[in-house]
Amino acid sequence: MTVMRYSSLILAGLAIFWGVEVAAQSQASLSAEKNRLARMEQSMENHMVEIEDIENELVSYEYKLKRAKESLADARKNYEMSRRELQQAERDHQLSKSSDSERQFNKAKHGFSMAERGVDSRSRRVEFIQSNYDDLNGQLNVARQAVARSESRIAEQRIKVEQMVNAMLAKADAEKRAAAMARKAAPVKPEVPAPSVAAMKVEPEPEPEEEVAAEPQREVDAELVEYVRREKTRLDKLLADGDKGRHTFRSLELEPSHGESLSFEFLGHNQYRLVLTVEAGRQVYKINTWKFRRTIPSDDDGERYVFIFDGRRLSRPRLVMYPEYVLSHLD
Secondary structure (H helix, E strand, O other): OHHHHOHHHHHHHHHHHHOHHHHHHHHHHHHHHHHHHHHHHHHHHHHHHHHHHHHHHHHHHHHHHHHHHHHHHHHHHHHHHHHHHHHHHHHHHHHHOOHHHHHHHHHHHHHHHHHHHHHHHHHHHHHHHHHHHHHHHHHHHHHHHHHHHHHHHHHHHHHHHHHHHHHHHHHHHHHHHHHHHHHHHOOOOOOOOOOOHHHHOOOOOOOOOOOOOOOOOOOOOHHHHHHHHHHHHHHHHHOOOOOOOOOOOOOOEEEOOOOOOEEOEEEEOOEEEEEEEOOOEEEEEEEOOEEEEEEEOHHHOOOEEEEEEEOOOOOOOEEEEEEHHHHHHOO
């Protein structure tokens, strides 16, 4: 946005007309609103990452559901065949009453019982997978609604920031015109004789003691904390069995917008971890051949971020990112 791009130049001009203190207050207010906007954009990106995870799970469950339904259909065919065999064996045994027909009848009864159990177990599996699939679709709808709300909030916040800049520009322009008119209207002052050196001599005022400002306590966004909690729970659950499995990549490296590439640590189950100091602004992180665009708020400039690369579905991998300091707020 053009307004955001030139806000620093605007504030420099405001310092000339309003004074340093007023301009600093205006800059602080504008910076706070811009940072709030960046947090909103970061939150929406996090929701999009969660949507990717849900959609990846849905693809997996669609395959499982398809296979389970096919297996149930086969079990039902086997059930019908076993039922007919049982009926035939029962008729044969009623006619002959021989030991051979009795043996065939008992065998058919056992086969039918196994076929019946097969249908029952496969029906329960289809119901279980279908329930999880429906639950994931519900989660997907909730996540999409959250994205829609985020988009609305972001649009409103962008308008607010733009209005703030426009108001500051209008006020600065009015101050400039008023100052110009005041200079034109000012009467010519008569020359005053220069004061003597003795008259100019004043006692120096003692310098005020410099007060050390207390460092403000960081405010951590509650929505960000919950996002990190969910992602950490997901990762802990995935790695709970302790079986790492095989590496998918010979090497997995992250190339930030600036700086050298860094290697990920393999955690298991195609999960990779890296901690990196980030820069504020819109960033592009290249991981091997994939590129991920992310927003870093200004108050996170220079902070350490945790990067989790989820490579379970290589056609659509996920990149989870969050500030490392949020981990201390999970308890």
